[in-house]
Amino acid sequence: MSADAKHIEEERRLKDVLREIRTQLDAIGPRYTGNDYTEQVLDDLRQERKARLEVAQREPYFGRLDFREGGQPAPVPLYIGKAGVGEESSRQPLVIDWRAPVSSLFYSFNGGDPNVSYDSPEGTIQGTVSLKRNLLVRQGVLQRVVDSYEEGQDAGAAVSDEFLLHRLGESKDNKLRDIVSTIQQEQDAIIRTDKNKALFIQGVAGSGKTTVALHRLAYLLYHYKDKVKADRMIILAPNRMFLDYISGVLPELGVGDIRQTTFADWAADLLGGSVTLAPPAKTLERWFERKTTEADKEGAPGRLKGSVAFLRRLEDALDRWEAELIPDEPFVPHPGVVLPAAQIREWFRSEPADEPVLKRRERLLNRLKRWMEIQLGKSRWGDKTIRSNATAKWKQYSNKVPSPSAVEFYAGRFPDEFAPAKPSSKRKPVVAEAEDLPPLALIQLRLYGTDSPKFDHIVIDEAQDYSPLQLAVLKKLQRTPSMTVLGDLQQGIHDYAGIRRWAELTELFPPEETAYYELDRSYRSTMEIIEFANRILAGMEGGVKPAVPVFRSGEPVETAEVSAKDRADAAARMIREWSGVPELSTIAVLCRTAESSERMHVGLRERGIEAALLTADQQAYGGGLTVVPVYLSKGLEFDAVLIPDADEDAYGPADAKLLYVGCTRALHRLKLLYAGRLTSLIVV
Numbered sequence: 001m002s003a004d005a006k007h008i009e010e011e012r013r014l015k016d017v018l019r020e021i022r023t024q025l026d027a028i029g030p031r032y033t034g035n036d037y038t039e040q041v042l043d044d045l046r047q048e049r050k051a052r053l054e055v056a057q058r059e060p061y062f063g064r065l066d067f068r069e070g071g072q073p074a075p076v077p078l079y080i081g082k083a084g085v086g087e088e089s090s091r092q093p094l095v096i097d098w099r100a101p102v103s104s105l106f107y108s109f110n111g112g113d114p115n116v117s118y119d120s121p122e123g124t125i126q127g128t129v130s131l132k133r134n135l136l137v138r139q140g141v142l143q144r145v146v147d148s149y150e151e152g153q154d155a156g157a158a159v160s161d162e163f164l165l166h167r168l169g170e171s172k173d174n175k176l177r178d179i180v181s182t183i184q185q186e187q188d189a190i191i192r193t194d195k196n197k198a199l200f201i202q203g204v205a206g207s208g209k210t211t212v213a214l215h216r217l218a219y220l221l222y223h224y225k226d227k228v229k230a231d232r233m234i235i236l237a238p239n240r241m242f243l244d245y246i247s248g249v250l251p252e253l254g255v256g257d258i259r260q261t262t263f264a265d266w267a268a269d270l271l272g273g274s275v276t277l278a279p280p281a282k283t284l285e286r287w288f289e290r291k292t293t294e295a296d297k298e299g300a301p302g303r304l305k306g307s308v309a310f311l312r313r314l315e316d317a318l319d320r321w322e323a324e325l326i327p328d329e330p331f332v333p334h335p336g337v338v339l340p341a342a343q344i345r346e347w348f349r350s351e352p353a354d355e356p357v358l359k360r361r362e363r364l365l366n367r368l369k370r371w372m373e374i375q376l377g378k379s380r381w382g383d384k385t386i387r388s389n390a391t392a393k394w395k396q397y398s399n400k401v402p403s404p405s406a407v408e409f410y411a412g413r414f415p416d417e418f419a420p421a422k423p424s425s426k427r428k429p430v431v432a433e434a435e436d437l438p439p440l441a442l443i444q445l446r447l448y449g450t451d452s453p454k455f456d457h458i459v460i461d462e463a464q465d466y467s468p469l470q471l472a473v474l475k476k477l478q479r480t481p482s483m484t485v486l487g488d489l490q491q492g493i494h495d496y497a498g499i500r501r502w503a504e505l506t507e508l509f510p511p512e513e514t515a516y517y518e519l520d521r522s523y524r525s526t527m528e529i530i531e532f533a534n535r536i537l538a539g540m541e542g543g544v545k546p547a548v549p550v551f552r553s554g555e556p557v558e559t560a561e562v563s564a565k566d567r568a569d570a571a572a573r574m575i576r577e578w579s580g581v582p583e584l585s586t587i588a589v590l591c592r593t594a595e596s597s598e599r600m601h602v603g604l605r606e607r608g609i610e611a612a613l614l615t616a617d618q619q620a621y622g623g624g625l626t627v628v629p630v631y632l633s634k635g636l637e638f639d640a641v642l643i644p645d646a647d648e649d650a651y652g653p654a655d656a657k658l659l660y661v662g663c664t665r666a667l668h669r670l671k672l673l674y675a676g677r678l679t680s681l682i683v684v
C-alpha cells in the first residue's frame with residue numbers, strides 16, 4: 001500500500017472513531033447536583049469517563065499493531081491510546097488502553113521474529129505481528145503515519161526510531177511530559193514489573209527514571225484496580241519546585257489523587273506540627289558555597305544519623321525504653337487492694353505487639369482502671385472519698401508510665417545528636433535539621449503510630465539522596481514492599497547525607513523482595529552533549545559506565561575561555577544568540593554557587609537581559625530564561641544550558657557529580673565558559 005493510501009485509510013478510521021467519541025461525550029449530559037448518594041457516585045463515574053473521552057478526543061491513539069492470535073484466521077488491527085474506548089453498540093474495543101496486557105507488544109516488538117507472546121490474566125497468548133504503525137494525531141487531526149514494521153520486512157531489520165527522534169527533538173516548556181507513545185522496551189519492562197517488589201532503578205541522567213516511575217503508577221492503578229488505590233500511593237520528590245515540574249504527567253495519564261510531597265513535609269505532618277524543618281539554605285551553604293572534601297562528607301551528620309548503625313541504636317533505645325516502661329511496683333488504689341507489678345507487665349505484654357507503644361499504654365491504664373472499679377466493688381465505689389482517692393492513685397500510677405513526645409524522647413536519649421533550641425512557647429514547633437527528621441519519624445511511628453492507612457505503593461525519586469534510615473522508616477508504612485526507588489549515584493551531589501552504593505538501601509530487604517534495573521540509554525540530550533558528559537563520568541571513581549546516547553545529533557558542545565571580567569558579557573552574548581533560535585524556549589545559566597548566580601543575575605540585568613533567579617525555597621519553575629545555582633537544577637531540563645564558570649577553581653576534584661548534573665540538564669545546546677584554566681574534571 002502506498003504512503004498516501006495508508007494515510008487515507010487511517011484518516012477514514014480516525015473520523016469514525018472521533019464521531020463515536022463525540023456521540024458518547026454528548027450522551028453524558030450535565031452534572032448531577034442533587035443529594036441522592038447513589039446518583040452522586042454514578043455521576044462521579046460519568047465524570048471520570050468524560051475526562052477519559054476528552055483525552056481520547058484530542059489524540060485517540062498513537063499506535064497500531066496488527067496481531068494475529070494463535071488459532072485465529074486473520075490479524076486484527078489494535079489501536080493503542082492513552083485511554084481505552086469501546087464502541088457503544090457492538091461493545092468492541094475501538095482503542096485499547098496502553099496499559100492493557102496486549103499493548104505491551106507494541107512496546108516490546110522491535111522487528112525481528114514476528115512470532116511473539118504476551119502475558120495476560122488468561123495465561124500466555126501467542127501470535128504473530130504483521131504491522132507496527134506509529135500515528136501522530138494532534139487535536140483530532142492525523143499528521144503522520146510511519147510504519148516501523150511490515151510483514152515480510154527483513155528479519156532483524158532496524159526499526160526506525162523516527163517517532164522517538166521527532167519527539168526528542170521538540171523543545172521543552174516548564175513541565176515534564178508523558179511518553180506513552182514512545183515508551184522504550186527497557187522502560188516498559190520496568191513500568192510493568194509486579195507490584196510486590198521493591199524496585200531499585202539506577203539510571204543515567206536523562207534515561208527517563210522520573211517519567212517511567214510516574215507511568216508505572218498509572219500502570220499499577222490499571223492492572224491492580226481492586227488492590228491498589230491512588231489515595232494509598234505516595235510520590236516522594238526532593239523539593240516543591242520539582243513536584244511542580246512533574247505535576248502535569250499524572251493528570252495527562254488520567255490519574256488523580258496521588259499524594260506528591262517531600263520527605264520533610266511528610267515527616268513534619270506525621271509529627272503533628274511539633275517539628276519544622278530548618279531552612280535548607282544553611283545546609284546548602286555548607287556543602288555547596290564552600291570547598292569540601294570527601295572526608296568532610298563522610299563524617300557529616302547526615303551520613304552518621306542516616307546509617308544502619310544509627311537505626312540500630314535508635315531501635316535499641318526504643319526497645320530498652322519499652323522494656324522499662326512499666327514501673328517495678330504494684331498498683332495499690334486502696335489499702336489491701338493490690339495488683340502486682342508482674343501481673344501488670346503480663347497484661348502489657350499481652351497487648352498486640354504491632355500496635356504503637358503508647359496506644360498499648362493507654363489500653364493498659366484503662367484496664368487497670370476497670371480492674372480497680374471491680375475490686376473496689378459496688379459499695380466502696382459508691383463512697384465518694386474512696387472513689388476519689390482511688391482515682392488519684394490511678395493518676396499517680398499513670399504518671400509513672402511515661403508518654404514522651406518523639407522530640408522529648410530523641411532529645412532525652414540522644415542529647416549528643418539532637419539538642420534543638422527550645423521554642424519560645426510550648427505551642428511553637430521545634431526546629432530540626434533534615435537529618436533529624438527520619439529519627440524523629442521512626443520514634444513517632446513506634447510510640448504513636450499513624451492514623452493513615454498503609455501505603456499500597458511508594459515512589460522515591462532521587463533516591464541516591466536518601467539514607468538507609470529514611471528508607472527503613474518508609475518501609476514501616478507498608479504491608480508489602482511495593483516501592484519504586486530510583487536515582488543515579490553519579491548525580492549524588494547530596495552524598496553528605498545520601499548513599500554511595502545501592503546496597504546500602506537494598507540490604508534493608510530480603511533479596512527475593514527486591515528487583516534491580518539499570519537504565520543506560522539517555523533520551524534527554526543530543527549525542528554530542530551525552531558524549532561530553534561521559535567525559536566527566538570517565539574521571540569518576542569505580543569504573544562508571546558511560547551513558548548510551550540515542551542517535552540524535554545536534555550542535556557540538558563548546559568550551560570557551562573568557563577573562564573573569566568579561567564573563568557576564570560573554571554570557572549575555574550567548575543568551576542573545578540562543579534567544580533568536582525558535583526551538584530554544586527554555587534556557588538556563590547554571591552557576592556554581594547561589595552567590596555567583598546572584599551576581600550573574602545582576603550582571604545580565606545590567607546588560608538588558610531579564611532572567612528569573614531560582615533560589616532554595618522556590619516553589620515552581622516557570623520556564624523561559626533562568627539563572628540557577630547548579631545544585632538546584634537537579635531533576636530539571638532545559639533546551640539550552642550555559643555553564644559560565646567552568647573554571648578549575650570553581651569545580652575542584654570533589655565537584656564531578658555537580659558538573660555532571662549541570663551538563664546533563666541540556667537537551668539541545670550546551671556551552672561552558674571558563675576563566676584561567678578549564679576544570680580538569682572534563683577528561684580529555
Ligand SMILES: Nc1ncnc2c1ncn2[C@@H]1O[C@H](COP(=O)(O)OP(=O)(O)OP(=O)(O)O)[C@@H](O)[C@H]1O
Binds near residue numbers: 164168206209212664
Ligand atoms: N521513551 C521516551 N520517549 C520520549 N521521551 C523520553 C523517553 N524517555 C525519556 N524521555 C525524555 O527524556 C527526558 C528525561 O526524562 P526524565 O527526566 O524522566 O529522566 P531522569 O532519568 O529522571 O533524568 P535525571 O536523572 O537526569 O533527572 C524527558 O524530557 C523525557 O520526556
